[in-house]
Amino acid sequence: MARIPEEVINEIRQKANIEDVIGHYIEVIRKGNGYVAMCPFHDDHNPSLSISKDKQIFKCFVCGTAGDVFGFVQKYENVDYVTAVKKVADLIDYKYDFGSEYTNTFVETNLHKVLRESVIYCQHELNSQAGVKVKSYLTNRKLSNEVIEKYQFGYNPGGNVLYNFLSKKGYQDKDIIEANMARLTERGIADVFYDRLMIPIHDRDGHPIGFTARTLDPNNPSKYINSTDTPLFKKSEVLFNFHRAKDIARRDKFMVLAEGPMDVIAFDRAGISNAVCSMGTSCTRNQLLSLKRITSRLVMGFDGDKAGQNAIYKVGSLAQSLGFEVMVLNNSTDKDPDEIVNSGGGDMLKTMVTNAISWIEFIFTYFQKQYNLSNYTSKKEFSSKVMQEINKLNDSFDRENYINRLSSLTGFQTTVFDKNVVSPKPERREVETVEVITRNKDGVTIAERTILKQMLNSKQMCDTYKKELNFLRNRDSNTLAMYIVDYYNYHDQLNVAEFVGSLENERLKALVFEIVDDDLIEDKIDNRVFTDAINRIKVSVIDDQIAQKNQEMKNYTDSTVQARILQEIVNLRKQRKTLLKAK
DSSP states (O other): OOOOOHHHHHHHHHHSOHHHHHHHHSOEEEETTEEEEOOTTTTOSSOOEEEETTTTEEEETTTOOEEOHHHHHHHHHTOOHHHHHHHHHHHTTOOOOOOGGGTOOSOOOHHHHHHHHHHHHHHHHHTSGGGHHHHHHHHHTTOOHHHHHHTTOEEEOSTTHHHHHHHHTTOOHHHHHHTTSEEEETTEEEESSOSEEEEEEEOTTSOEEEEEEEEOOTTOSOOEEEOOOOSSOOTTTOOBTHHHHHHHHHHHTOEEEESSHHHHHHHHHTTOOOEEEOSSSOOOHHHHHHHHTTOSEEEEEOOSSHHHHHHHHHHHHHHHHTTOEEEEOOOOSSOOHHHHHHHHOHHHHHHHHHTOEEHHHHHHHHHHHHSOTTSHHHHHHHHHHHHHHHTTOSOHHHHHHHHHHHHHHHOOOHHHHHTTOOOOOOOOOOOOSSOOOOSOOOHHHHHHHHHHHHHHHOHHHHHHHHHHTOOOSSHHHHHHHHHHHHHHTTOSSOOHHHHHHHOOOHHHHHHHHHHHHOTTSOOSOOHHHHHHHHHHHHHHHHHHHHHHHHHHHHTOOOHHHHHHHHHHHHHHHHHHHHHHHHO
């Protein structure tokens, strides 16, 4: 892959606001002069990712991941550096002819081709004579041609016509089978899906990777069947409609999680296009974490019946544990979203989303249906369940109000609940990542970081460092200083974001962020402060030498050797005194 000119990379970096680029992928929150966000690189429950607007770099203070704008995109998208640069350029609408080598970052495999051809073929069949009954079914469900085309609805008539079509197109049996469009049976190779409405499933970039297929036979117990796991499709990780909904969810700062594809489409028909669903199973942790990279606010848009409410509690509880703000569709009917749109219109469903209730409001309603509040034992269990959720509330005002509400419902005194109120505690979790640099700093550490910060801000200070010291005691600090010196060999000024982008070591990137973000270390260039810091390092070295000499003297009984070592100690103490006077 060809190299992008350095001046182009620097111009893109300067024009790109890091908070806006990161905000394209995850929700960012303004805090002071910078921004924070839920870190997408570990299971974050509180905003741990800090974004420096001034320096145009980011760092997570939990997992230690750090870098510049290109580093974030590279890690988030799991792409190479050149692709990350182009993606940032696209986001800021930077016009540059990167050439053909930069345009095709997606590599279409044979499996992708099989699925793409299957989508096209099934669309054709839907609009043929064979698809008349299916088209009539869709019309009866009030689905417009625009919706049918947008979601690429199709029809596979059966009789292995799809397999025969793909074979005639030249695709090998092994690829058709591996894509799960056909299977090997006792009678030979046969279509997996037959006589079914075909709805494609896509990856996050819009490439078809599988299907969900609905039967029109009322006697068929398998209403929907989905593609089985393939190299392209992992049911526990994929969300239907994610590629269409993600940008809208970023803009509107929430995502609707529905039960099935037709419900997702119902939300879209109601003007709510930021809806997704899992594929035939309860939403998994990985699927929720994918959503959390887009927004931390989730509206549970499940059915209003008992099964739907139970699913809300199960999935919503998991989402709560992952740090989502969970809201619940204000659906007091027994209808699903598709039925609501068909009977009451899109405005009715839209109002339900607008008036979505909080998680704790849902908990009250949900458990009131589970327990008999006229029975003491049942009422006690109800109170215990609800209190578990109240205890998770961060707002003391909310906790007090909901305790009063619980008291009114049960007749129990509020003092009983007060004894059970505990302040929410962050969940302890293991994070597999780089070593996080400690923020507990001794005098030497402060001195070294002062030196590094001055060097980052001034080539003159870097030259003084090389002349007066040229080493730091901490390994990472010393390595970082070497990189700064090397950077100034080719530049007159240091651009922090560019410099961080040139580093490959995650610890060093994190160290740079800590240094530039440390308000206790002076930003402006100050020769006296710089000299004092250098002398502090020299004094620490002398202190170690004196301690070593004292230990060495204990190992000798010869008075002549002892006298020589003692004189060396005296000389070291004189040097130490001189350095301290110079401070």
